[in-house]
Amino acid sequence: xxxxxxxxxxxxxxxxxxxxxxxxxxxxxxxxxxxxxxxxxxxxxxxxxxxxxxxxxxxxxxxxxxxxxxxxxxxxxxxxxxxxxxxxxxxxxxxxxxxxxxxxxxxxxxxxxxxxxxxxxxxxxxxxxxxxxxxxxxxxxxxxxxxxxxxxxxxxxxxxxxxxxxxxxxxxxxxxxxxxxxxxxxxxxxxxxxxxxxxxxxxxxxxxxxxxxxxxxxxxxxxxxxxxxxxxxxxxxxxxxxxxxxxxxxxxxxxxxxxxxxxxxxxxxxxxxxxxxxxxxxxxxxxxxxxxxxxxxxxxxxxxxxxxxxxxxxxxxxxxxxxxxxxxxxxxxxxxxxxxxxxxxxxxxxxxxxxxxxxxxxxxxxxxxxxxxxxxxxxxxxxxxxxxxxxxxxxxxxxxxxxxxxxxxxxxxxxxxxxxxxxxxxxxxxxxxxxxxxxxxxxxxxxxxxxxxxxxxxxxxxxxxxxxxxxxxxxxxxxxx
Amino acid sequence: xxxxxxxxxxxxxxxxxxxxxxxxxxxxxxxxxxxxxxxxxxxxxxxxxxxxxxxxxxxxxxxxxxxxxxxxxxxxxxxxxxxxxxxxxxxxxxxxxxxxxxxxxxxxxxxxxxxxxxxxxxxxxxxxxxxxxxxxxxxxxxxxxxxxxxxxxxxxxxxxxxxxxxxxxxxxxxxxxxxxxxxxxxxxxxxxxxxxxxxxxxxxxxxxxxxxxxxxxxxxxxxxxxxxxxxxxxxxxxxxxxxxxxxxxxxxxxxxxxxxxxxxxxxxxxxxxxxxxxxxxxxxxxxxxxxxxxxxxxxxxxxxxxxxxxxxxxxxxxxxxxxxxxxxxxxxxxxxxxxxxxxxxxxxxxxxxxxxxxxxxxxxxxxxxxxxxxxxxxxxxxxxxxxxxxxxxxxxxxxxxxxxxxxxxxxxxxxxxxxxxxxxxxxxxxxxxxxxxxxxxxxxxxxxxxxxxxxxxxxxxxxxxxxxxxxxxxxxxxxxxxxxxxxxxxxxxxxxxx
Numbered sequence: 011x012x013x014x015x016x017x018x019x020x021x022x023x024x025x026x027x028x029x030x031x032x033x034x035x036x037x038x039x040x041x042x043x044x045x046x047x048x049x050x051x052x053x054x055x056x057x058x059x060x061x062x063x064x065x066x067x068x069x070x071x072x073x074x075x076x077x078x079x080x081x082x083x084x085x086x087x088x089x090x091x092x093x094x095x096x097x098x099x100x101x102x103x104x105x106x107x108x109x110x111x112x113x114x115x116x117x118x119x120x121x122x123x124x125x126x127x128x129x130x131x132x133x134x135x136x137x138x139x140x141x142x143x144x145x146x147x148x149x150x151x152x153x154x155x156x157x158x159x160x161x162x163x164x165x166x167x168x169x170x171x172x173x174x175x176x177x178x179x180x181x182x183x184x185x186x187x188x189x190x191x192x193x194x195x196x197x198x199x200x201x202x203x204x205x206x207x208x209x210x211x212x213x214x215x216x217x218x219x220x221x222x223x224x225x226x227x228x229x230x231x232x233x234x235x236x237x238x239x240x241x242x243x244x245x246x247x248x249x250x251x252x253x254x255x256x257x258x259x260x261x262x263x264x265x266x267x268x269x270x271x272x273x274x275x276x277x278x279x280x281x282x283x284x285x286x287x288x289x290x291x292x293x294x295x296x297x298x299x300x301x302x303x304x305x306x307x308x309x310x311x312x313x314x315x316x317x318x319x320x321x322x323x324x325x326x327x328x329x330x331x332x333x334x335x336x337x338x339x340x341x342x343x344x345x346x347x348x349x350x351x352x353x354x355x356x357x358x359x360x361x362x363x364x365x366x367x368x369x370x371x372x373x374x375x376x377x378x379x380x381x382x383x384x385x386x387x388x389x390x391x392x393x394x395x396x397x398x399x400x401x402x403x404x405x406x407x408x409x410x411x412x413x414x415x416x417x418x419x420x421x422x423x424x425x426x427x428x429x430x431x432x433x434x435x436x437x438x439x440x441x442x443x444x445x446x447x448x449x450x451x452x453x454x455x456x457x458x459x460x461x462x463x464x465x466x467x468x469x470x471x472x473x474x475x476x477x478x479x480x481x482x483x484x485x486x487x488x489x490x491x
Numbered sequence: 492x493x494x495x496x497x498x499x500x501x502x503x504x505x506x507x508x509x510x511x512x513x514x515x516x517x518x519x520x521x522x523x524x525x526x527x528x529x530x531x532x533x534x535x536x537x538x539x540x541x542x543x544x545x546x547x548x549x550x551x552x553x554x555x556x557x558x559x560x561x562x563x564x565x566x567x568x569x570x571x572x573x574x575x576x577x578x579x580x581x582x583x584x585x586x587x588x589x590x591x592x593x594x595x596x597x598x599x600x601x602x603x604x605x606x607x608x609x610x611x612x613x614x615x616x617x618x619x620x621x622x623x624x625x626x627x628x629x630x631x632x633x634x635x636x637x638x639x640x641x642x643x644x645x646x647x648x649x650x651x652x653x654x655x656x657x658x659x660x661x662x663x664x665x666x667x668x669x670x671x672x673x674x675x676x677x678x679x680x681x682x683x684x685x686x687x688x689x690x691x692x693x694x695x696x697x698x699x700x701x702x703x704x705x706x707x708x709x710x711x712x713x714x715x716x717x718x719x720x721x722x723x724x725x726x727x728x729x730x731x732x733x734x735x736x737x738x739x740x741x742x743x744x745x746x747x748x749x750x751x752x753x754x755x756x757x758x759x760x761x762x763x764x765x766x767x768x769x770x771x772x773x774x775x776x777x778x779x780x781x782x783x784x785x786x787x788x789x790x791x792x793x794x795x796x797x798x799x800x801x802x803x804x805x806x807x808x809x810x811x812x813x814x815x816x817x818x819x820x821x822x823x824x825x826x827x828x829x830x831x832x833x834x835x836x837x838x839x840x841x842x843x844x845x846x847x848x849x850x851x852x853x854x855x856x857x858x859x860x861x862x863x864x865x866x867x868x869x870x871x872x873x874x875x876x877x878x879x880x881x882x883x884x885x886x887x888x889x890x891x892x893x894x895x896x897x898x899x900x901x902x903x904x905x906x907x908x909x910x911x912x913x914x915x916x917x918x919x920x921x922x923x924x925x926x927x928x929x930x931x932x933x934x935x936x937x938x939x940x941x942x943x944x945x946x947x948x949x950x951x952x953x954x955x956x957x958x959x960x961x962x963x964x965x966x967x968x969x970x971x972x973x974x975x976x977x978x979x980x981x982x983x984x985x986x987x988x989x
Contacts, residue, residue: 339559386514393635398664399628405559411672423672427665434661438638442653446645480557 014069020062021074021087024097024137027055032130039123042151044112046407049465051130052105059101063094067485068351070309073143086204088143092342096267098482099349102471103259107252110357112463114252121165125250128165132158139264144203145193145225148268149186156182156232159261163249174244181231181241187267188228189291195221209276222277226285232265235326236296239319243303246315251360254311258318259353263345266325270341273329286329293326294425301432309369310359314352317395320429321348324410327422331413339483340409347402347472348480351394354468361461362444365454374443376452383462385444390458390469392437394476397430402475494590496554498542499566499619502576503612505535506583507673510608513987518601525591531912532584536617539573539580546573549981553621561674565621565682570983571756573824574976575618575749578829582741582836583611585955590733593843603643603731607890609636610742617696617746623671623681623758626750630667630714633746634660640734641727652726659713659723660743674703683753685986687760695768700759702951704769705752714747715810716803718780724803728795732843735795739802740836745828748809751826755813756987765816774814778908780807785915794842797919798835801878805831805875812893814837818988820896823889826980828884830877834963837874841867848948850938854923859932864947868927870960875920875962880913885967888977 025215031051065072071090089097111129115122144447160182164175189207193203199217202208212218234242246254300320307313321344328341360442361384363369366377394401405428414422475482498843509531516524542552552568568576590607594600613636616629634657642653675681677699680688689700709720716724724744728735738744755764755773764770784804808831812824844867845851851860853925861868877884890909897905946953970977 339841398631398635400632404628404631408562408668409559411669412676415673415676425671427669431661431665434657438654438657442642442650445639445642446647446650477558479559483559 012071014065016065018061018065019074019111020058020065021072021089021141022076023058024055024062024141025087025134027051027058028130028134028137032127032134034128035126036208039126044126045471048108052108052381054103055101059094059097062089062097063485066090066094066221085147087141088142088205092267092271093140094485095327095342095346095482097137099263099346100133100136100140100260103256103349103353104129104136104466106464107152107255107300107357108470110255110360110461111252113458113461114250114360121250124167125162125177128158128161129252129256132162132246132261136260136264139345143205145196145205145208145272146203149190149193152189152232152268153186155210155261156186157263159253159257162253163257165253166248166250168248170244171248174241175247177241178245181238184459185228185231188224190228192221192224192228205271205275212276215340218342219345222272222285226269229265229269230292233262233269233322234319235301235322236319237292239296239322243312243315243320246272247309247311248320251356251363253339254315254360255356258315258356259349260323262318263349266322266345270325270328273332274338284333286332289326290330290422293323293329294422296320296323296326297425297429298323300427301429301436302388304436305432306437308371310363310371310374310440311356311369313371313440314355314359317355317436318348318352320432321352321395324348324406325424327410327414327426328403330421330422331410331417334413334417336409336416337413340406340411340413343402343409343479343483344406347394347475350472350475351391351401351403354387354391354465354472357461357465357468358384358391361457361465362388364461365457366452367455371440371443373452374440375446376450377444377454381454381462383466384457385441387462387465387469389441390466390473392433392441394469394472396433396437398434400473400476401424402472402479405476405479495550495552498538498545498552499554499568499749502535502538502542502580502619503566503615504825505531505538506608506612506615509854510605510612513601513605516601518599521600524601524604528587528608529584531608532580532587535580536584540949542568542719543573543577546570549938558624561679562624562681564625566616566619566625567621567683568619569683569685570979570986571752572618572620574825574983575745575828576615576747577616578832579611579618579741582737582832582959585959586733586741586836588738588951589840589843589955590731591737593731593733593847594947595949595951599643599645602639606636606639610640610737612743614746617749619814621683623674623683623753623822626753627664627668627671630746630750631664633742634664637738637743638732641730641738643734644729644730646729649729652723655726656723659720663710663713663720665710666706670703670706670710673699673706677703683757685757686750686988687756687758687763689759689763701767701769704754704759704764704767707758707987708751708773711747711750712776714743715751715806716744716747716780717776717810718783718803718805721780721784721803725796725799728793728799732795732839732846734977735799736836736839736843739799739839740832744802744806745832745943748806748828751810752813752828761813761816761821761987770816774811774902774905777807777811777814778905780804781811781908781912782915785912785919788919789915792855794845794852794854794857794923795839797854798838798842801838801916801919802831802835804880805835806917808889808893811905812889812896812907815897815900815902817896817900818984819899820893820905821987822977822980822984823892823894823896825983826892826977827889829976829980830889830966833959833966834874834877834884834886837870837956837959837963838878840952840959841871841874844952844956845949847952848940849936850940851936854926856937857923858930859927861928862932863936866947866953867956870956871927872924873960873963875924877967879916879920883967884963885970885976888967888970891978892977893922933968 034047074087076085138151160179231238304316331337394403397407554566556564613633620626713720788800877886880886880890
């Protein structure tokens with residue numbers, strides 16, 4: 011892979027802009043000031059991302075040295091096609107969820123005051139993860155993201171939110187410790203933290219093997235792969251709606267991104283022979299387990315949260331087929347499509363719940379023709395999650411299926427298909443309840459148009475990405491080859 | 492830019508765009524919605540007509556969109572595509588008109604017509620698909636867009652039928668997907684080719700290719716309602732009559748049958764499929780379905796259920812004709828795509844008129860109905876005679892070609908299947924005709940509604956019925972003319988065996 015060292019600070023801006031927005035929203039928490047801050051921050055971030063993407067398109071990968079120091083002393087920002095896609099997904103989801111939040115928290119002065127700084131902080135942390143070029147930096151940015159998430163989960167208040175926020179925090183701290191120990195061991199053996207340099211020097215010695223196990227295990231707990239998923243459903247379901255969307259769509263992707271990055275750039279196959287297979291098996295169990303659990307939920311947000319457990323499993327099917335570029339494309343596309351579709355689905359579910367005043371799936375029968383947009387968004391996002399065309403999830407599953415047949419590991423194909431059918435099994439009853447006629451329709455609360463629009467925009471985008479997959483995927487042709 | 496290449500895209504957009512507009516309209520804007528719907532249907536027919544003329548003169552309509560490295564969405568209009576396209580476009584117009592009358596005053600019409608247009612869009616995509624990838628996209632889209640139509644009434648029964656429908660079709664789609672991806676990995680291409688592209692494949696894959704064939708056919712057989720995968724079709728009868736009509740004549744079952752024709756003719760190639768030995772089992776299953784469907788139909792008192800089992804039986808004629816693997820039977824099978832479509836849609840339209848005008852749902856309630864609804868029942872009689880295969884209707888043409896095709900290919904046992912099916916068809920249709928015309932009405936109609944002042948029923952319902960019934964006879968009498976379905980099927984087969 012060719013990479014160029016650039017002086018253009020587009021990557022750095024992607025972290026600086028959210029931080030500035032966080033500071034601004036803390037200092038000036040008025041509605042007009044918030045509007046002005048986001049009116050500047052989002053276009054500026056889009057602009058920086060576009061220029062960064064252009065550089066990556068031309069050269070494959072870029073590296074930026076903050077303050078002119080190179081590694082190992084300074085901080086390096088690094089971006090390639092994978093980073094660009096993740097950054098893109100992040101900005102889109104954060105923006106839609108921000109629009110949603112501006113209605114969701116309106117009138118709730120106290121929460122609004124703490125929400126916006128934390129929210130922007132979360133965005134900064136996410137961008138930081140996707141732009142980090144060394145393993146220690148990844149740790150720092152990951153922690154920023156986790157602290158912001160925990161605070162955001164607990165924002166709702168009440169016993170359940172605090173408990174699940176606390177549980178998430180504990181799991182996350184343990185995961186971080188494990189990760190940090192692994193990083194320390196690598197640093198002790200090789201004296202390097204930079205990902206590219208590590209990849210060139212690491213060898214199959216026991217210290218490296220233990221370090222890798224520690225790092226990956228720590229990250230698995232944070233990304234909630236089965237059986238370390240136990241904290242996720244409650245945490246995602248009890249958070250405020252826009253936070254749930256960001257958690258499911260983005261926050262669990264960050265640790266996964268690190269695993270993927272390390273796997274492709276640092277860990278070579280002779281160091282970790284059976285680990286790929288093991289991750290694949292865990293991923294498969296997650297797909298099925300998450301799906302079955304989602305089938306059994308009676309509350310809408312819990313169902314959507316368990317669906318995340320299932321969908322995360324698909325990401326891990328990449329590892330046993332790591333040699334295939336189809337598997338890589340499929341896995342990345344799954345991350346992207348799930349990000350957009352799940353965020354949309356959480357927002358849509360939030361609207362339905364707000365209108366009904368109840369989050370029981372059964373009660374959706376009482377809903378009468380009020381929320382067509384949100385229902386449509388839920389359905390379209392569902393198409394993508396089920397892996398049906400023309401959703402983006404279909405392209406992801408097509409690529410994973412192709413990889414599994416190509417590499418002769420046909421058993422993953424059965425899991426992929428079964429997972430899709432399970433998704434249909436738990437999503438269609440929701441739609442069915444909305445369509446069905448109830449004897450006693452309840453009086454529905456009004457949902458602002460902005461909240462419905464945020465959900466449908468993300469859902470439509472997840473379809474557009476399914477039809478126009480060629481554009482995002484071509485980013486990788488420069489990045490991979 | 493070549494305008495020809497964009498024609499398939501325009502055809503698809505001509506129902507996709509109206510669908511989106513309809514969803515954006517207000518529920519109460521009925522007149523505007525009807526105007527948009529009807530004009531879109533006319534525009535589509537005009538576009539399809541232009542393309543038909545072009546395909547006849549061997550013009551190329553082909554469009555590529557790259558999706559994933561190595562995979563493209565391809566739209567292409569060949570003779571077979573046009574065949575299905577004309578059927579869909581024509582029947583869309585009539586069914587829309589019929590549905591406007593049928594659903595007058597009922598709730599959720601925006602949702603209905605929106606998904607109705609999307610459903611037709613999927614059918615257009617299925618016919619114009621130039622490779623299996625594109626085919627699959629629209630095939631699954633069809634499943635998703637018909638679901639809201641099946642459960643349209645929102646009653647417990649229709650919701651259950653919808654769930655059954657999804658269970659069958661989504662599982663079938665999953666099997667089909669595995670088959671398609673596997674085929675792609677094996678051959679590196681999915682593009683439909685005249686005469687099939689597997690005929691030059693290297694030997695040694697024979698077992699793999701047989702398994703893939705089985706996967707593809709099983710996936711398609713669910714929608715085609717071939718036994719034992721037919722269970723969803725009788726259940727889906729709870730849908731409103733225009734939906735049943737569309738499901739049975741054009742959209743769902745036809746999509747499956749059309750897919751089987753594509754796989755046998757344009758993927759495997761008839762000759763290669765025959766040497767693989769996969770066509771004979773297919774012919775047996777199709778024959779079994781023909782007999783089973785007719786047999787089950789005998790015992791249904793619910794009119795729509797009887798028609799549903801009749802569909803199971805009739806659609807398998809298409810599969811049988813293709814599976815016999817001879818040019819004449821292929822003509823018979825392909826021409827039945829249109830023939831079955833126009834006959835079956837007439838019958839379902841009539842069933843809808845009976846239900847909407849007099850509240851009749853059961854055959855036992857139909858005594859003497861010929862007096863009250865003479866024109867409707869005349870149409871019903873024509874279509875039923877066609878189903879039995881009485882000359883000069885289109886049903887006769889199909890059976891004739893299937894018969895001589897079977898003899899030509901040395902499969903004389905097929906004649907026994909055809910004979911038996913004809914007898915069974917007569918056994919379940921003639922009593923209906925008999926009681927409608929020759930038995931006196933006893934008691935009141937179940938639920939008479941005043942529909943239509945000048946005619947026996949609402950003209951929006953009646954005229955589509957009469958128009959389509961005329962085609963049943965015309966297409967039979969004029970089968971020798973160059974514009975008939977039969978001649979077009981001959982053209983397809985000619986290009987296939989060339």
